[in-house]
Amino acid sequence: MSSKQHKIRVGISVGDFNGIGPEIIMKSLKDKSITDFFTPIIFASGKLFSYQKNVFKLQMNFHYVDDVKDVVNGKINMVNLWKDNVNVNFGTPTEESTKMAIESLEAATEALLNKDIDVLVTAPINKDEMLKLGFKHAGHTGYLEEKMDKKGVMFLVTEDLKVAVSTHHIPVSEVAQNISKEKIKKQIKILNQTLIEDFCVEKPKIAVLGLNPHAGDGGAIGTEEIEIITPAIKELFENGIFTFGPYPADSFFQPSNYKKFDAVLAMYHDQGLAPFKTISYEDGVNYTAGLPFIRTSPDHGVAYDIAGKNLADEHSFSEAIFTGIKIFKNRLEYNDLRENRLVVRKSSSENRWQEDQ
Template sequence: MSAKNQKIKVGISVGDFNGISVEIIIKALKNKDITEFFTPIIFASGKLFTYQKNVFKVQQTYNYITEIAAAKDGVINMLNLTKDNSNIEFGTPTEESTQMAIDSLESATNALMNGEIDVLVTAPINKEEMMKQGFKHAGHTGYLEEKFGKTGLMLLVSDNLKVAVLTHHIPISEVAQNITKEKIKKQIKLLNQTLIEDFGISRPKIAVLGLNPHSGDGGAIGKEEIEIIEPAIKDLFESGIMTFGPFPADSYFQPEKYCNYDAVLAMYHDQGLAPFKTLAYAEGVNYTAGLPYIRTSPDHGVAYDIAGKDVADEQSFSEAIFTAIKIFKNRTEYNDLIANKMHVKPREKDNGRDDDPRRF
């Protein structure tokens, strides 16, 4: 990890360069003053970025390096994964663009684990194409969980809304069978700790959504709320974690409701992400919480339909960078407080003397 007086090293994996990934990276770093706040290290190809920065008419220079130790503050560092030209076909995933996405992610993740970078920000990938080329996971989360040996939590964050999901990338037909009391308790405990350590919320209030319409209507539209979700909430609340619900998903995402809570746990992917992406729009960030290392990404995909047209909005990627930095600082401060916590020495037995200073 970087020392306190050093800039945070932000590693950036390139994603699929035939989508909008390179465009949003270039645009997010186009302000010449950006490197005053952190040190970016892109895991990609200098020739690839030189070509695309010209397409999008952005003036940008790079410090080309072959090892992270050579990275410099005050500039955009480019760790060259290849010196070959890239065959760019905007809007179409190719074996070359997919392999670059895999190589970039693996290289950046290894650097994160080795302490060579402080945080990782991942640009959008094409999961299906990567799996065709031997990548074993349907997304970043599963890959990082395997690499770090720990289960993470998909958490979508913006300034005033944080949404976690209990089940990730699985078919809707399998959602109900993947919801258990113990899983809910485990994920909420993880979410609660994340809100404390990574977001500085000392006493989080967590809402929980029901699985069925109207949260089951007292059992008339499903029993999961009565048999699984409500008992989990009760156990958590009694253990000291401020957990509430289950709330009907169709009416929860109104400002006067969700603003009363620090985060919400949705039962499945689209139940949480559809309203989040509607409300947060370009400001949303995907954070893989609960892992020993910090990884964020924008809350959108490769967007092949607009690739190469110079219309992609980089705001979500920029938010991902600064969210990762904020989390890193919060977590560092929290760990420092825990490490330096004052331990009160046990009082010695009163010797009965009137001049004992402990009497005053």
């Protein structure tokens, strides 16, 4: 089925419902024409959303199903995971809100793996509270990598700025020991393929930041650039991947610098995300690159401080939905083109060029 014929199914996990998750989900879906563009499927609780839509004075209806296979196009579907009453305590994580966050993520991921949904969009979670209840990962990325048995890359994207991070949620004291030449090479290869396949960039140009101040200053402030990062960049460039750097992080994120590149690889979380969120906060989307399925999320957290006050801005969540849809279409078209491409080969019997379609 072509991307033009397919009504894309977007699965949504609820996150911590005592944060702003349900609010930004509903605000993103409140336009009555939204189901003309895609089929939303929320994995949560009908009673929870009925309560919160009244809190936020939103006029919208849900189509409740017990099984994701029963969803209907043209409706905002709710896979009703919890049928009991739910206690909402805005601004404070509870065991109940954490359990639902985990169960919603697990159900939505299962639907993604079974191809019952095409795109997964995750609302913000409280990582610490989930770890306390036995969740094994410090975030969505590690969980999805385990479920899909493949390494991904945390990739923050907007139209103009795309930033990946080599190391994710680890202490700064452990960053240096968690980078290596082979790891950086593998991550840049993932980014290169993602830019081609998911963002329609024919020949990507990727900038790499140094780990140390001033990118090591020739070895005076650390040798990781000389021993690890530069050799990885050189080897990739020699093999046809346009990779440049390492650049000093403190001066890189000026428009005259970063706009020359299609993506940036930072060495650690805050090195990449602090400038990204400063430049692109409202439009930013977190995309897990390199996985066989598509997952996006807003680039902010649970925001307990404004939960329940009708102050949450849904813009980043809406961007996450439509970025996921765009990536799905791009990937579908890329695969269609590859399946139907002309393959030129030399005939051994006739010693002439033939074209096979």
